[in-house]
Amino acid sequence: MxxxxxxxxxxxxxxxxxxxxxxxxxxxxxxxxxxxxxxxxxxxxxxxxxxxxxxxxxxxxxxxxxxxxxxxxxxxxxxxxxxxxxxxxxxxxxxxLPVEVADYVDFYASEHHASNLGRLFRPDAEPLLPNWKHLPVGYHGRAGTVVVSGTDIVRPSGQRKAPGEDAPSFGGSRRLDIEAELGFLVGTGSPLGSAVPVAEFSRRVFGAVLVNDWSARDIQAWEYVPLGPFLGKSFATSISPWVVPLLALEAARVPTPAQVPEPLPYLRESEPWGLDIDLSVSWNGEEVSRPPYREMYWSPAQMLAHLTVNGASSRTGDLYASGTISGPEKAQRGAFIELTWGGKEPVLVGGAERTFLEDGDEVVISATAPGAKGTRIGFGEVRGRVLPATGA
Amino acid sequence: MxxxxxxxxxxxxxxxxxxxxxxxxxxxxxxxxxxxxxxxxxxxxxxxxxxxxxxxxxxxxxxxxxxxxxxxxxxxxxxxxxxxxxxxxxxxxxxxLPVEVADYVDFYASEHHASNLGRLFRPDAEPLLPNWKHLPVGYHGRAGTVVVSGTDIVRPSGQRKAPGEDAPSFGGSRRLDIEAELGFLVGTGSPLGSAVPVAEFSRRVFGAVLVNDWSARDIQAWEYVPLGPFLGKSFATSISPWVVPLLALEAARVPTPAQVPEPLPYLRESEPWGLDIDLSVSWNGEEVSRPPYREMYWSPAQMLAHLTVNGASSRTGDLYASGTISGPEKAQRGAFIELTWGGKEPVLVGGAERTFLEDGDEVVISATAPGAKGTRIGFGEVRGRVLPATGA
Structure with a gap:
């Protein structure tokens, strides 16, 4: 012993x-x-x-x-x-990879992120779409390409069309990006035809991991109407190897930001399940952003309630992620498209001006949170290096 | 013996x-x-x-x-x-259920269907979006709610907002619809970082099934911007129990309709893999539509090549569906929203005018195709009955 x-x-x-x-x-x-x-x-x-x-x-x-x-x-x-x-x-x-992923869903729960992307993609309209404050917008991603931290990421190839071009061309993505997110793992599933109430979140969700939802912005921009992101996301999603039990996150619970208008009854919570988690994003060893999870508009319990309110079953191993975590400050943005404002405001990495990811770049996302008894607890990290496109 | x-x-x-x-x-x-x-x-x-x-x-x-x-x-x-x-x-x-579904992807490969929905949802714009003739548009669905024919379908509840209403309300879908589709089952997967060429389709895909992609149009219309369909689809997708081997469909091979503009090289096929399959949709025992699969613009081989061109892996049990099969004629439309033109042109079912599905309604989709030696082969059927919403 x-x-x-x-x-x-x-x-x-x-x-x-x-x-x-x-x-x-x-x-x-x-x-x-x-x-x-x-x-x-x-x-x-x-x-x-x-x-x-x-x-x-x-x-x-x-x-x-x-x-x-x-x-x-x-x-x-x-x-x-x-x-x-x-x-x-x-x-x-x-x-x-700590789990066999059943279904993978990605939400869009940060008001700052959704507003920033709205301003970037639809500069002449209201940044938030009409549904955004009524429901946690989300979509299904590819469960089979969830990989563990440390897995190399081959730059995806696909169809890209810049706004000024007549027709799409084929090749490696020129706007490869990250999204720093938190992911939740369902431990105990729920049957077809029944919804999971917000109050059941802490008995059904086993724990949380860090997620890097790698995103090819040029592929995504061309393909995503009208059915949403597909190949711009499905090439890889990296998660951290250590699953922090929800039981370890009790001390990190905080209310979400005020939700106005008041959500429909199935999304109302009597106890807060926002989380006070500090993330850090490093690009080739340099910290470029510190996204604050406490700023997320929709709580993880609300996301699970919404995901099942139509009677969809859930299964052990279901992974649902928060969407990009961005705070109100520029240095709190969890995606490079926001941090560099669509590539127009480069950041300094290793002394050079950078916008999107280059081959050989490495991104590390880490996080800490308050633990019980005045401690701090860590999520470890999710790390990935970009390899050149193949066959393009 | x-x-x-x-x-x-x-x-x-x-x-x-x-x-x-x-x-x-x-x-x-x-x-x-x-x-x-x-x-x-x-x-x-x-x-x-x-x-x-x-x-x-x-x-x-x-x-x-x-x-x-x-x-x-x-x-x-x-x-x-x-x-x-x-x-x-x-x-x-x-x-x-004949397979354990790995990832489920739904395409949108009928030009007639995509044009009809474009006219219904965006009456003042071009019916087809600019990307549609360049790539098979698709998105990931919920693998865990794929069910076998005969499974009852509980009417989904969720947020619905009619165009004239100020705020969404919660309740059972008022516009529950079907989508008659064909689904393809991947037998032999492909590794992360490699694309499946169109020519490998017939060695990787095991067979085909009929699919009813149940759709709640009101939930879908409110939720789907900007990330695509989610709860409007994820409550259930029914498939037929008998998987017709691709080896049995050799005699059903036909060219796809002409593809103009010519697709990018990774989508070009030297041999046709369109399929001459006749579907039939029955509503409470009355045939209301006969969707022709031969009208589908994108071939199943092109869908698989596109799905993996970004390096996404595929797995045994992956299911990808064609999207609604609609032909040029009104009586060939594979979804009720098209058949009844958004509910404005009811069809007669059992002598009564009908638009969307009512509780107790039963839908049966069946199909036949040419087999070898002058025979005809059947897909059997995918059947489902609508039960009332619960907890709404």
Whole structure:
């Protein structure tokens, strides 16, 4: 037996304890929990085969009471003694996609982001469309191209047509962008024909991850009418490997900004489920933005209620993301199209003026939030490097 | 051993032999092939455990050569002798969702449909948007709410706002509609970062099903800008239980309508893969439309090539549908919003004037196509009945 040393200011202390899927020493991927700079193999430490699997899905499907009980046992373990063979230094493990994603939905829940994009795309009209303050606008993305942090991103090819051009041309995207988002993982699904009330959010959602919703703005601009984004988004969506349990985010709860007009009854919440999470976006190692999640207009509970209000079922492994997180300040914008105002106001990266992503660029999104007992907890990071287009 | 009697004019003769998942006599669901009015249990008849599963996915994942070989063996079986215990009368089995759907994409490939909807939704503009003849417009739908024929459809609730109203109200959809479509099932997936050329279509796509893409037009009209359809579609998509192998559709191949302007090279085909399939839409037992698949502008091979041209991976079980099939004539329109011109030109159903779906209504979509040797082959049907909204 051994004791895990957790550095005093670790963002992965006992108030966090995120879950992920890791492999070490050539073994098969399995579920682990991160404590400080260690990863604990839960199948070995807790003796439960539900953790000897390559995704969190079976664990998540067991439901809320099992999540609470597991967190209690894990806390006991990492504050007491653990079998030595269950403990791996984090720098010695490889992390994998933590879940098998069922359906992936992307929302558009930041008023600042939606207003900025409205001004950029429709300069002569009201920035927000009439539906925006009545419902969390969203759409389905491609579940099969959700990848784990560290996966290289091949620049997508496709049809692009600049406003002045007569016809589209084919080639690698010239306006490759990021979107810094938070993603929520459904643990316990709901049947076809029934809606999930806002109050059930915390019993159905297992945890949260960071999301980089890579976006090819030129492909998107040409294709997106009238059925929405498709190939401009579907080439890759990266998520962070450590799933922060919703149970660890109680101390981060804050009210959302005031919602006016008052939403319809199915979207009204009696308790706040906005989240006080600070994100950071780094471009080739330089921080270029600090998006504040607390500014998001629609709450994660409202997004889930809306997603199911038409009777759509939900499943273990459903991932829904917030949409780009942008605050009111320029340095709080979570997409480069906003940060550089459509490419017209470059930012300095490594001393050079930059607008969209170049081959070889690397983007890292990280985040922290208040944890219980005055601590801070971390989400780790979602990282990706751009590789040149192939076959264009 | 026994011989299967196949009626001379059966739409399920030896040139069709569609696969599905069935259960009989209280046993677990497993893979079967339909021959005439019989269903042959393939795990029993061929002695291969790959068919003793509740979906076609494992079979489909084995790839093209295995599909060809299996079809050869199945043809031998049904024209020769079959173990008696492998044969079930079709009216004694229950059919199930034939695949575990990975990602679901819905296209918009009928020029007649897209033009009609353009005229209805944007009466003062060109009916087709500028991108439409350059690429197969599409979007991702909800894979988790694809259901098998026979599943009841609960009328979806949600936010609706009529043009004259100040604010949205909540309730059951007042404009519940259908879309008659054809769906294609990917058998062999493709990796992230690589595109599927048009020429690989017939080696990667396993077969086709009928699709009813139920649509709540009022929910859709209010929510769909700027990110496309979401809750107006995600409550249910029905598919037919028998998957017609692409190998059975060789005789149905026809060129698509002329494509002008010529598509970009990645969308050009050397051999035609349009399909001469006749659909029929029945509303409470009365045929109201006969949509012709041969009128579809974009071919299924072009849709798959487009779907992956940005490097998006594809997976066994991916389902992509054509979008509403409409021909040039009024009686060939595959959605009620077109057939009744936005509700302004009711059709007669059972002697009464009807526009959108009422509770208790039943819709059945069926289809036939030319088979080899001068035969005709059938797709069976996709059937669904509307139940009243709950909790509205």
């Amino acid at each position: 051994t004791r895990i040393e957790i550095p005093r200011d670790s963002l992965f202390g006992t108030e966090n304890l995120p879950y992920g899927v890791f492999s070490a020493d050539g073994a098969e991927p399995r579920v682990g929990v991160r404590a400080g700079d260690s990863v604990v193999d839960l199948a070995v430490a807790l003796g439960d085969e539900i953790f000897a699997r390559p995704t969190l899905n079976a664990f998540m499907a067991r439901g809320y009471d099992f999540w609470v009980e597991t967190r209690r046992r894990v806390t006991e373990l990492v504050t007491g003694e653990v079998p030595g063979e269950a403990v791996h230094p984090v720098e010695r493990v490889r992390t994998h | 026994t011989r299967i009697e196949i009626p001379r004019d059966s739409l399920f003769g030896t040139e069709n032999l569609p696969y599905g998942v069935f259960s009989a006599d209280g046993a677990e669901p497993r893979v079967g092939v339909r021959a005439g009015d019989s269903v042959v249990d393939l795990a029993v008849a061929l002695g291969d455990e790959i068919f003793a599963r509740p979906t076609l996915n494992a079979f489909m994942a084995r790839g093209y050569d295995f599909w060809v070989e299996t079809r050869r063996r199945v043809t031998e079986l049904v024209t020769g002798e079959v173990p008696g215990e492998a044969v079930h009368p079709v009216e004694r089995v229950r059919t199930h």
